[in-house]
Amino acid sequence: MYDIPINRGMESIRMPVQKDAHRIEEPDICPECKSSDLKFDSQKAEISCRRCGYVLEDSIVDLGQEWRAFNHEQRAKRTRVGAPATPAIADKGLPTEMGKSNRDINGRSIPERNRFQYNRLRKLNKRMRISGTGERNLAIALSELDRQSSRLGLPRSVREDAAIIYRSSAKKNLVRGRSIEGMVAASIYTAARRCNLPRTLDEVSEASNVKKKQIGKNYRFIARELSIKLKPTSPADYVPRFASVLGLSGEIESKAINIINQSKEQGLLTGREPTGVAAATLYIASMLLGVRVTQKDVAEIANVSEVTIRNRYKEFCEKLNLSAF
DNA sequence: AAGACGAAAGTGGTTGA
DNA sequence: TCAACAACTTTCGTCTT
Numbered sequence: 434m435y436d437i438p439i440n441r442g443m444e445s446i447r448m449p450v451q452k453d454a455h456r457i458e459e460p461d462i463c464p465e466c467k468s469s470d471l472k473f474d475s476q477k478a479e480i481s482c483r484r485c486g487y488v489l490e491d492s493i494v495d496l497g498q499e500w501r502a503f504n505h506e507q508r509a510k511r512t513r514v515g516a517p518a519t520p521a522i523a524d525k526g527l528p529t530e531m532g533k534s535n536r537d538i539n540g541r542s543i544p545e546r547n548r549f550q551y552n553r554l555r556k557l558n559k560r561m562r563i564s565g566t567g568e569r570n571l572a573i574a575l576s577e578l579d580r581q582s583s584r585l586g587l588p589r590s591v592r593e594d595a596a597i598i599y600r601s602s603a604k605k606n607l608v609r610g611r612s613i614e615g616m617v618a619a620s621i622y623t624a625a626r627r628c629n630l631p632r633t634l635d636e637v638s639e640a641s642n643v644k645k646k647q648i649g650k651n652y653r654f655i656a657r658e659l660s661i662k663l664k665p666t667s668p669a670d671y672v673p674r675f676a677s678v679l680g681l682s683g684e685i686e687s688k689a690i691n692i693i694n695q696s697k698e699q700g701l702l703t704g705r706e707p708t709g710v711a712a713a714t715l716y717i718a719s720m721l722l723g724v725r726v727t728q729k730d731v732a733e734i735a736n737v738s739e740v741t742i743r744n745r746y747k748e749f750c751e752k753l754n755l756s757a758f
Numbered sequence: 759a760a761g762a763c764g765a766a767a768g769t770g771g772t773t774g775a
Numbered sequence: 776t777c778a779a780c781a782a783c784t785t786t787c788g789t790c791t792t
Contacts, residue, residue, distance in 0.1 A: 646771095704782070727761065738784050743763065 463487055521579065521589075521596040523572040531555045567603070570613065574599055578617045584640035585632050587625060595624035598655065607658055611651065618643045619651035623661060630674075631666045633708060635736060668702065669693050671711035671735070678734050679726060681719055688718035695753055705745070709737040713745030 462469045463482035470483040479491040502508035518525045531554065535543045543551060575596060582592045599620040602608060608616050618641035625632045638645040656663065669690045676686045692714040696702055702710060712735030719726050728739045 706783075709783080728763095729761075739762085740764085740785085741783060744783090747763095 463489065519593060519596075520600060521575060521593050523568060523575055529558065531558050570608070571600070571603060574603070574608075574613050574617050577614060578621065581617060581637075581641045582621055585621065585625075585636060587621070587630065587632070591621075591624050591628045591630055594628055595620045598623055598659070598661075601659055602655055605658060607655065612643070612647075614641055615643045615647050615651050616655075617641070618648045619655050622648055622652050623655055623663070626663050626666060627661070629670050631670050631707075633736065666707050667693070668707040668710035668714065671708055672715060675711055675715055675731075675734055679715070679730060681715060681724065681726070682722075685715065685718045685722055685724060688722060689714040692717060692749060692753065696749060699752055701748060701752055706737065706741070708735040709741045709745055711735060712737060713742050713749065716742055717746055717749060 461471070463471060463485065465487040466482060466485045468482055468484040471480055471489065472483050473480050477491075478493045480489045480493070481487060482489065498511075500511045502511055516526055518527050531551075533555075535548060535551065537543055578592065578595055578599060582595065587595075595617075599617060602616060602620065618637050621641075622632065622634065622637045625637075634645045634648055637643075637648055641648070655661065672686055672689050672693070676682075676689070689711070693702070693710065696710070696714075712731045716726060716728065716731045728742045732739045732742050
C-alpha cells in the first residue's frame with residue numbers, strides 16, 4: 434500500500450579512481466626541437482617549449498582539490514563530499530552519531546568501567562535525534578511528503594520546496610487541528626505550482642487520499658498565512674508533461690504554447706480550465722503539423738471530456754483563424 | 759468500425775443577495 | 776443559506792473517414 438521512502442541523499446556513485454589521477458603527466462621533451470626545456474604555465478593551463486614555443490598540451494584540467502589542509506580539523510571543514518543538507522529529511526540529513534568502536538578521539542581504548550556509560554550515551558543520542566512531539570510529527574510528515582510526491586512523480590526540487598513550506602507552516606502552528614496528510618498535500622500542491630510544474634487538485638487528491646476540497650482549503654490557508662502569492666496556473670505549464678505522456682514532439686509542444694499565448698492575448702483563457710486548454714491546444718497543434726491523435730486520448734490524459742476539447746478547439750479555430758482543416 | 763460532432767440534460771463549485 | 780450562473784460532464788444519435 435505505502436511506498437517505502439528512499440533516502441536519495443545517501444545514494445552513492447561509484448567511479449573508478451586512478452591513483453594520483455589529478456597529477457599531470459608532464460612530457461619531458463619537445464617533439465619539434467627535441468629540447469627538454471619545457472615550461473608549465475598554470476594560468477593558461479598549457480605546456481610549451483621554451484626554445485621554439487611549441488605548445489605540447491593545452492586546456493589541462495587539474496582534477497585535484499584546490500585547497501590544502503594541514504590537520505584533521507581543516508580537512509573535515511574543507512572537504513565537500515557527502516550528501517548535501519536537505520530540508521526534506523527531519524534532521525536535514527545531518528545527524529550526529531556516536532561511533533561503535535570503544536575508542537576515544539585519540540584512538541585510546543575506553544576503560545572497561547566506562548563502557549556502560551558510553552553505551553547509555555549512544556542510546557540517548559539516538560533517541561534525542563527525533564525528540565519531542567514536534568520533531569516526531571515532522572518526521573512523519575516528511576515521510577508522507579516523500580510518499581505523495583513520488584506518486585506524483587515530482588522532482589527533488591519540488592519536494593524540497595514542499596518540505597520548506599511544510600516546515601514553515603509547522604513553525605507557525607498552522608498544522609494544529611488539521612490532518613498531517615492534508616497539510617502535506619497542500620504543501621506539495623503549493624510547491625508544484627510555485628515551481629511551474631503544477632499538478633491539479635485532482636491529481637494531488639488521488640496521490641494523498643485527501644479530499645480535493647480539503648486540499649484547496651488548506652492551500653488557501655497556507656498561502657494566506659505564509660503570504661505566498663501565486664499567479665493562476667498557465668495552461669502552458671501543463672503542455673510539456675501532457676506532450677511527453679502522449680509521445681508528441683517538441684515541435685508540437687512549442688506550437689501548442691504558441692497557440693496558448695495567442696489566445697491569452699485575445700482573452701480566451703479566462704475562466705477556462707487550464708488542463709482543458711493545454712489538451713485542446715496540443716490537439717490543434719498536432720493536427721496542424723499532420724500528426725494524428727484522437728480527442729479521446731488527449732482528453733483522457735488531461736482528465737477532461739472530449740466535449741470540452743471540442744469546445745476549446747472550436748473557439749480557438751474561430752477566434753484565431755486557424756482554418757487549416 | 760472508430761472517431762468526430764453536436765444537442766440536451768445533469769453536476770459541482772462559485773457568487774451575490 | 777439559497778438561488779443563479781458558468782463551465783464542464785455524461786449520454787446518445789448522427790455523420791465522416
